[in-house]
Amino acid sequence: MTIKVINHSKHPLPEYQTLLSAGLDLRANLSEPIILQPLERKLIGTGLFIELPAGFEAQIRPRSGLAYKYGLSVLNTPGTIDADYRGEVKVLLVNLSNESFKVEDGERIAQMVVAKHEQIKWQPVEELSDTERGSGGYGSTGKS
Ligand SMILES: O=c1ccn([C@H]2C[C@H](O)[C@@H](COP(=O)(O)OP(=O)(O)OP(=O)(O)O)O2)c(=O)[nH]1
Numbered sequence: 001m002t003i004k005v006i007n008h009s010k011h012p013l014p015e016y017q018t019l020l021s022a023g024l025d026l027r028a029n030l031s032e033p034i035i036l037q038p039l040e041r042k043l044i045g046t047g048l049f050i051e052l053p054a055g056f057e058a059q060i061r062p063r064s065g066l067a068y069k070y071g072l073s074v075l076n077t078p079g080t081i082d083a084d085y086r087g088e089v090k091v092l093l094v095n096l097s098n099e100s101f102k103v104e105d106g107e108r109i110a111q112m113v114v115a116k117h118e119q120i121k122w123q124p125v126e127e128l129s130d131t132e133r134g135s136g137g138y139g140s141t142g143k144s
């Protein structure tokens, strides 16, 4: 599928890094590097504006390498880009480590996965069907 995009950044359009990657890596579009102090969060622009088809969303997710090496995550992961959103795609980065982290212009800070979704209609009822699980959850099936 193709997606309409306006690129106001000084960087190339996000790319899949391997043939079958699910995520397109998003680059920070910054006039100067920014520092994230421990537990600090900052909204970082990508310079990208997209038009998703109806029935699709884009999810903004952390990159595992940055999470593992630097404790860097996306605070609202998975962030949701709605199909009717026309603003700049932004990434809410958070530093969950105890050391400061410097984000450079053009750095691949997160990834975007485009996914299908449903929009539902509610059917209010008095009862739900019986299942083996019932209301069990939160570890009800044990550990091993
Ligand atoms: O990581 C994100 C999450 C959201 N958005 C944009 C696109 C999305 O369509 C819009 C609204 O996001 P969301 O519904 O998550 O935020 P909200 O707090 O519910 O705001 P709103 O009241 O505008 O829906 O913000 C981003 O650019 N990056």
Ligand SMILES: [Mg+2]
Pocket (backbone or CB within 6 Å): none
């Ligand atoms: Mg919302």
